[in-house]
Amino acid sequence: MRAEIIAVGSELLLGQITNTNAKFMSAQLADIGVDVHYQTVVGDNPARLEETIRIAEGRADLIIFSGGLGPTKDDLTKETIARHAGVELESNKQALQSIEAYFERTGRPMTENNKKQALVLKDSVVLENRYGMAPGMAITVNEKTYMLLPGPPHEMEPMFRDEGIPYLQRLSGSKEIIVSTVVKFFGIGEAELEHKVQDLLDSQTNPTIAPLASKDAVTLRITAKAKTAEAAHSLIEPVLSELHNQAGEFIYGINEDTLSSKAASLLISAGLSISAAESLTAGLFTALLAEEPGISASLKGGMTVYDVQAKIEQLGLDRKRIETYGTVSSECAEALAERIREYFHTDIGIGLTGAAGPDTHDGKPAGTVWIGLAFKDRTKSYQLRLSGSRNTNRLRAANFALYYLIRELETIKSQN
């Protein structure tokens, strides 16, 4: 089944709101195996809406509309589809009752144009609106299926999920189940990852593997179709382990995992405590870790040491050493990690120092970052050369620190 999603509303074309409806519907449709080929946005203009419907009918079997079901004279979706498809509008008793009940409940006066909202396409299946007045509806005419949904996301989403999707599943009589696993990578670019796993990407049809770049991570979505969820999972499993073989060092998690949630859960389950001394990130590393509930079991504290004097005085860094190597150095990052670990009496200490930009810092070009990790028996450090803006660099530095921490914690875990 090929689908097109049409959002109707001039406020979308004016850039006043974002079309989150198309994303929501597309994700739901992907899960039941319906291919969305186009998403279109058109204004509250009946001629342009009708032309949009005509184009959609030439390339889709299922056309889903959101918006334009309201009570004002701008709301023309039903009327336009009725005229175009040659279907009458009739007042729906159940819808009218629920609209009257709404006005009684809220004590607001009901106007004549509110009754318009009870009009539905004749012989359509009415979809109940539990969070607003306008009912949704679905109808198949001349082998095309039209589904009409309200525009406000808090009305549309439950209606589509709870009534729209089951309607489409009944319609297609599909017996196939779709299962997806999202694999998350860090420290590798999209192009480099694709190059690394090219053979795997090329050879797959079921499951399919689709790359997805985001600002701070690269993601692959593995999607399998099968008769049962178990069978779908057993198609995904070998692809997942092949990815681990080919690019395992860059994998930090799956599905809902984030760098901070993964680091937090590894810390908590290992019973290890942590603290951080941050210069360029100025608290961002501890702030990211603290996004996770329960982290107080591991995160003891941190210190933002934003100038050299603070580094030396408050953390007791060796003044000579700092003067010799500079604050943007392996030596400084390791000293920060070691000293903060002692200061808060934790198992692990993290040190972050560097030149966030836009200017050089202590003679080092913007984007130069050193990350130190101190443990009871060893200290190590990593250098980054970042090329983003000041705050992209700061966020990437904090994320890299989480990534190196995850790698260490995974190693510790595998040794126990």
Place this chain on the structure above:
Amino acid sequence: MRAEIIAVGSELLLGQITNTNAKFMSAQLADIGVDVHYQTVVGDNPARLEETIRIAEGRADLIIFSGGLGPTKDDLTKETIARHAGVELESNKQALQSIEAYFERTGRPMTENNKKQALVLKDSVVLENRYGMAPGMAITVNEKTYMLLPGPPHEMEPMFRDEGIPYLQRLSGSKEIIVSTVVKFFGIGEAELEHKVQDLLDSQTNPTIAPLASKDAVTLRITAKAKTAEAAHSLIEPVLSELHNQAGEFIYGINEDTLSSKAASLLISAGLSISAAESLTAGLFTALLAEEPGISASLKGGMTVYDVQAKIEQLGLDRKRIETYGTVSSECAEALAERIREYFHTDIGIGLTGAAGPDTHDGKPAGTVWIGLAFKDRTKSYQLRLSGSRNTNRLRAANFALYYLIRELETIKSQN
């Protein structure tokens, strides 16, 4: 000029990401008087993309594309437009140099397919990508203007705003100038603000005033049209001062101001130093302040004290006092502010403590936050009762601390 926005990317059709690019571009185009009639999303499929272009050409003079300029073989926007419009692709020297420089800077290996990103449509105007590799471009062929922009919003947005929009303004030779001023509010809800300034909203036609809610602030956009920028500004000026009369206490800045940039510039210009002791926010306050270049002149440091023991030991809080009042209290917030101020020898100390959620903390319900501000001669504190999720509460707490800081700094400034 009639425009159509085409976003290219299968990840949009799979519902993996939201098409925020269409919203951003539409709002910018509305500001310069370009009517967007359609937004379309199509996948990484050359035949369907070409059909989409053909349809767009039948109904728009300006077609703006986002996405599909990347290095992978899925990225086909340039190639498809080149074939469709009969324009060659040629390697752009400047773009190639900037890509090579990127790889040199980051020390990552450059692959053959990265070179593809330096290809541009022959005779097009190249739009510089300051935050990524793929250059944008614009060209007019057979009376249709095509503008190609990268997909990632952090690359597309500055490119479109700083190069795309001025290009279109030159193209249209428009004689009317549109000037906007965005006024930013904090600590007041959208509905409450609209209620407060209802008369002003209702009575305006030029300039217009449009409210816009975002997650952490409420914004009003004042937009004036006039023959000259000066004339437009003189239309905006009286509206701005009327807003200050009616809701001035909630205004923290205009245009690009953020809470952190405003607080930073006030701190730096007053020559005041600052430090913070953070519990629930765990470094987020200092991390936000450090987003601003030059802040090292004022931000001396901070401490994340995530458990009671750390608060008492590392900051020397009075154990008895903490036991009497609890860690989520006015007394604790003020003590944190006072002690961190002494610790880092700064003019101002900030203390943040509270129950971020999801659970109660120290007997206080989730969302209870205390913010302390310590100065040489006085200490004060504010209570918040927030109702969001854990991380919404943490961010709002840090933003409220910035807001209270701004109010104090504005008062100090007006007294000098």
